[in-house]
Amino acid sequence: MPDRFAQKLLTWYDQHGRHDLPWHHNQNAYRVWVSEIMLQQTQVATVIPYFEAFMARFPDVQALASAPVDDVLSHWSGLGYYARARNIHKAARQVVEEFGGEFPEDQEQLESLTGIGRSTAAAIIAQAFGKRAAILDGNVKRVLARYHAIPGWPGQTKVLKQLWQHAEEHTPDERVRDYTQAIMDLGAMVCTRSRPDCQACPVQPGCTAYAAGETGLYPGSKPKKEKPEKTTWMLILEDREGRILLERRPPSGIWGGLWSLPELDPAYGTEELQEACQQKLGLDCAEPELIAGFRHTFSHYHLHIQPARLTVTGQSSVADSDNQRWLHRDQALTAGLPAPIRTLLTQPEQNALL
CATH class of the missing domain: 1.10.340.30 (Hypothetical protein; domain 2)
Structure with missing residues (x-):
């Protein structure tokens, strides 16, 4: 030896x-x-x-x-x-x-x-x-x-x-x-x-x-590569009963299998979010309230998350399923959530933009 x-x-x-x-x-x-x-x-x-x-x-x-x-x-x-x-x-x-x-x-x-x-x-x-x-x-x-x-x-x-x-x-x-x-x-x-x-x-x-x-x-460092930057809207959709809509992530990939918030392409402007919610989810919503965005870093890219809170004004056309679920905030926080989403749902009011 x-x-x-x-x-x-x-x-x-x-x-x-x-x-x-x-x-x-x-x-x-x-x-x-x-x-x-x-x-x-x-x-x-x-x-x-x-x-x-x-x-x-x-x-x-x-x-x-x-x-x-x-x-x-x-x-x-x-x-x-x-x-x-x-x-x-x-x-x-x-x-x-x-x-x-x-x-x-x-x-x-x-x-x-x-x-x-x-x-x-x-x-x-x-x-x-x-x-x-x-x-x-x-x-x-x-x-x-x-x-x-x-x-x-x-x-x-x-x-x-x-x-x-x-x-x-x-x-x-x-x-x-x-x-x-x-x-x-x-x-x-x-x-x-x-x-x-x-x-x-x-x-x-x-x-x-x-x-x-x-x-x-020693040991030698991993060769560095620039991480790409990505952006997404994340929507806190709340219905008349105070429930929040969660969507299950695909089984593989980032946050695979976890519950997260619905996302929209960053190409949508703030004024287009209501229309996008109607088109993509069939939900009529009040004007969005923007929440302070933040960046989350994964192993191979940076994700800029821009949250927006919208109140569902009409009857929800989204029923609970294996991949979508309406939950009250306290119930949502017991689900398998990614850490940044949990943080966002815990005290979103503190991050609201004036």
């Missing part, structure tokens, strides 16, 4: 690592799996309350598999990257239908489940079953890229191959459950993206990037 990497890391973990995270209690494959999916691209502090609420509602894989997808999305609302929620629901059903409700202990079988890749499968094997398996999440990539001074962006095949090789080399045969948590903790708490605390690092003496004074060079 080069430079006794694992031994030094485990000694540090015993004194400084995180031993009391919610998914460490009653640890099993289900709880480990849910935590790993939630932790993808999301920090621990953000995940903890979501994980606890999720476990309270879906205590085991059977409960998750039998739940409506809307319920799952509702408990994921605000956590972002909603494909994870749809995938976790599909995978739960696979576990129940294909594996009798028990998570397989085999790497290949775990990777056959929707949304589970090589590193997530390994984390389940190591943490839930205590078997040797190498992980390579974002924190681990950063630690190993610096320790071995591996140039390039980890998303590149050549770089990723080298990182996996080192991940396999360093993973010990003993205490693998602790080791996987330790190396994730090291990346999250010490070997951070910016301003790493190298003096507190247990493997600093063997770190190639530290020795060269070049920790900031």
Whole structure:
């Protein structure tokens, strides 16, 4: 084991690592799996309350598999990257239908489940079953890229191959459950993206990037591309009973499967919104009240959202269906909503334009 990497890391973990995270209690494959999916691209502090609420509602894989997808999305609302929620629901059903409700202990079988890749499968094997398996999440990539001074962006095949090789080399045969948590903790708490605390690092003496004074060079950054800018109208349509019209997003793509507000092409002018609502939705509305617009950034583009509130004056021709639903505001806020839509519906009056 080069430079006794694992031994030094485990000694540090015993004194400084995180031993009391919610998914460490009653640890099993289900709880480990849910935590790993939630932790993808999301920090621990953000995940903890979501994980606890999720476990309270879906205590085991059977409960998750039998739940409506809307319920799952509702408990994921605000956590972002909603494909994870749809995938976790599909995978739960696979576990129940294909594996009798028990998570397989085999790497290949775990990777056959929707949304589970090589590193997530390994984390389940190591943490839930205590078997040797190498992980390579974002924190681990950063630690190993610096320790071995591996140039390039980890998303590149050549770089990723080298990182996996080192991940396999360093993973010990003993205490693998602790080791996987330790190396994730090291990346999250010490070997951070910016301003790493190298003096507190247990493997600093063997770190190639530290020795060269070049920790900031590793890992390499993803090649940047300019994100396109898009614009849309979002309509808060309220009927005489005070209900708001929600529309379900398509199952794939941005906010897939979540409930959101009806949208209109930005080519419509403010004075054309009433006519557009009549033509597109069959709704007669009073003059629109504009609400302060805002920009929401997705992974591959910026979306400029211009909200408008309109009161439906006539009889609604839009009936509740699988893809459209009239809900009172408090009911709407319990639905699976994207975070910016939830914020908009919570206190729209504060954002009204004079």
